[in-house]
Amino acid sequence: MILPKTFAAKPPHPTAAIGIFGGTFDPVHFGHLRPALELLEQLPLTEIRFIPCRHPPHRQAPMASPGQRLAMLELAIAEEPRFTVDDRELARSGPSYMVDTLASLRAEQGNGPLCLILGTDAFRGLPQWHRWAELMELAHLLVMKRPGEPLPQEGELKHFLESRCIYDPAQLAQQPRGLIFPLEVTQLAISATRIRSLIGAGRSARYLLPDAVWDDIRKKRLYSAPLFMPEQ
Ligand code: ATP
Numbered sequence: 001m002i003l004p005k006t007f008a009a010k011p012p013h014p015t016a017a018i019g020i021f022g023g024t025f026d027p028v029h030f031g032h033l034r035p036a037l038e039l040l041e042q043l044p045l046t047e048i049r050f051i052p053c054r055h056p057p058h059r060q061a062p063m064a065s066p067g068q069r070l071a072m073l074e075l076a077i078a079e080e081p082r083f084t085v086d087d088r089e090l091a092r093s094g095p096s097y098m099v100d101t102l103a104s105l106r107a108e109q110g111n112g113p114l115c116l117i118l119g120t121d122a123f124r125g126l127p128q129w130h131r132w133a134e135l136m137e138l139a140h141l142l143v144m145k146r147p148g149e150p151l152p153q154e155g156e157l158k159h160f161l162e163s164r165c166i167y168d169p170a171q172l173a174q175q176p177r178g179l180i181f182p183l184e185v186t187q188l189a190i191s192a193t194r195i196r197s198l199i200g201a202g203r204s205a206r207y208l209l210p211d212a213v214w215d216d217i218r219k220k221r222l223y224s225a226p227l228f229m230p231e232q
Contacts, residue, residue: 017113017173019048020105020139022089022098024192025069026062027217028076029209031190033083035144038185039117040082043142044173047082048117053089053096058128063196064222066090075212097130102138106177113176114139120149120182127156136164136178143182148189151182199223 019039023032028050036048052069056062062069070087077083088104089096098116105114116139118126123143126132135141143151152158164180166172171179195205200223206214217223 016044016046017115017140018105018109019043019045019115019117019142020051020102021048021117022051022053022101024056024059024062025050025052025073026064026192027069027072027195027209027213027222029190029192029195029213031188033076033210034188035185036083036117037080039142039144039183042183043115043169043181045082045115047084049084049086050077051086051089051101054092055095057095057097057130058125068220068222072213072216075216076210078212095130099129099131099134099138102135106138111176113173115142115172115181116140117142117144119144119146120151121146124149124152124157136160136180139177140172140179140181142172143180144185145182145187196223 019036021032021036025032032050036050039045040048050073052066052073054066064072070085070090073085077085089101092100102114102116116135118141120143123141126135129135145151151161161180161182164178166179166181169181169183172181190208195208198205198208199217202224205217
């Protein structure tokens with residue numbers, strides 16, 4: 001007998017996870033987008049959720065406003081339905097602690113697997129994050145190898161890597177949290193810092209980020225010396 005869909009037996013484990021990509025995205029660029037697409041293709045992820053932070057606790061305040069960064073992200077992801085933007089950190093006052101963000105996502109997702117996406121630079125800085133060890137009680141960590149940024153070879157992170165590192169991505173969907181999966185993604189030596197300084201110096205950032213984002217930056221004169229208005 002074929003059961004209707006609603007009565008079909010559920011699999012013992014959830015089969016897909018949600019990727020959580022936090023950052024300042026000041027602005028979002030291909031160094032974020034291309035690796036995110038590769039994660040979707042290689043891992044059991046149904047969605048990648050970009051979460052721009054309002055008050056980054058560990059670095060200078062972003063140059064573009066929360067609304068401007070959100071608008072650039074929405075333009076950047078418009079063509080990929082599995083990319084979404086979540087503005088919960090922008091709506092929250094006080095420092096944007098990732099542990100609070102993951103706790104609110106966990107409350108919504110129940111026991112569904114969550115994967116926090118980090119570049120190697122962000123991973124190496126993890127011990128400076130607020131209540132950082134709790135992050136792994138809430139989500140897995142996906143560590144994207146970033147040009148010139150090796151994985152930590154000593155200290156607490158080395159210990160976490162040794163005890164939690166996995167090599168089979170299927171495991172990410174079989175348990176909700178607590179594993180670390182480092183992976184190679186296309187190495188794009190692009191940073192938002194470099195983009196801001198190019199624009200500030202009156203140079204073009206075209207081809208480092210989506211055209212729609214570049215057009216938005218020029219239209220709103222973000223990051224720029226006031227005289228920079230080429231490329232009509
Ligand atoms: P900035 O230069 O202002 O520090 P950024 O380019 O590092 O910005 P963020 O928004 O701070 O961008 O980064 C969000 C996340 O994306 C971080 O985990 C960071 O490690 C990762 N990331 C940024 N650029 C790349 C890249 N080119 N390759 C891999 N990961 C990246």
